Amino acid sequence: MSDILAAVTGDPLDPSTVDEFVWRSDAGAVVSFQGIVRDHDGGKGVVSLDYRAHPEAETFLRECCEEVARTTGLRVAAQHRVGSLTIGDLALIAAVAAPHRAEAFAACAELVEIIKARVPIWKRQHFTDGDSEWVGL
Template identity: 85%
Template sequence: MSEVLADVSDRPLDPSTLDAFVWRKEAGAVVSFQGIVRDHDGGRPVVSLDYRAHPEAAGFLQACCEEVAARTGLRVAAVHRVGSLTIGDLALIAAVAAPHRAEAFAACAELVELIKSRVPIWKRQHFSDGESEWVGL
């Protein structure tokens, strides 16, 4: 099985760390996804987010990375941030390296979809009017 990097962190994320992990000399493409906290959702102004993770979230994230790596034979990495984030902060980074761009794009997209559907991390959006809501519960 290919090597993977998977982590849940309460520290700011660095995309270059994941890109460096997945890249190898035979890779002609590194594709990464950066999920960034935006200033709106559903037409409402968002001022911040809180991410909370199930105690076993890192294991679920690892399993997602291993599944994509096993199916594709590629090196993959993903890190999800938890805690309080502000607009512009990175919440999720996923990266994949492959010999060609098409397979790197496809594997990265698959990885992000698996993470979003399987990893028990929830966000609470805080709106400018003082209200908040949990997403994905």
């Protein structure tokens, strides 16, 4: 069985999917991250986001998960949503299972940072004043 799960999808995300994937009986800790669409950015009100992905974004996401799994020896999972999202929607979920909490927290934080830096997914923020802007281009 693979030690990673990686997906880019237009479907709503379910955190239990990644948590259940990573957990095994030897894991005393499952740490997960949920990136949620918030109602503001940079002092401006946000009403929605549009996420667009490079055609090979899922390959990049898989490589990030594989790297963290390889360097830590842990099971990892991540999913990123694309398409139109509204306030409160989940945009990114990631999870790591480890025997102890410290290593699970560290590995999950590392996974999220690598994903944000390397996976070619861009968001367009739509503001309450009618303006919009691309982030990450």
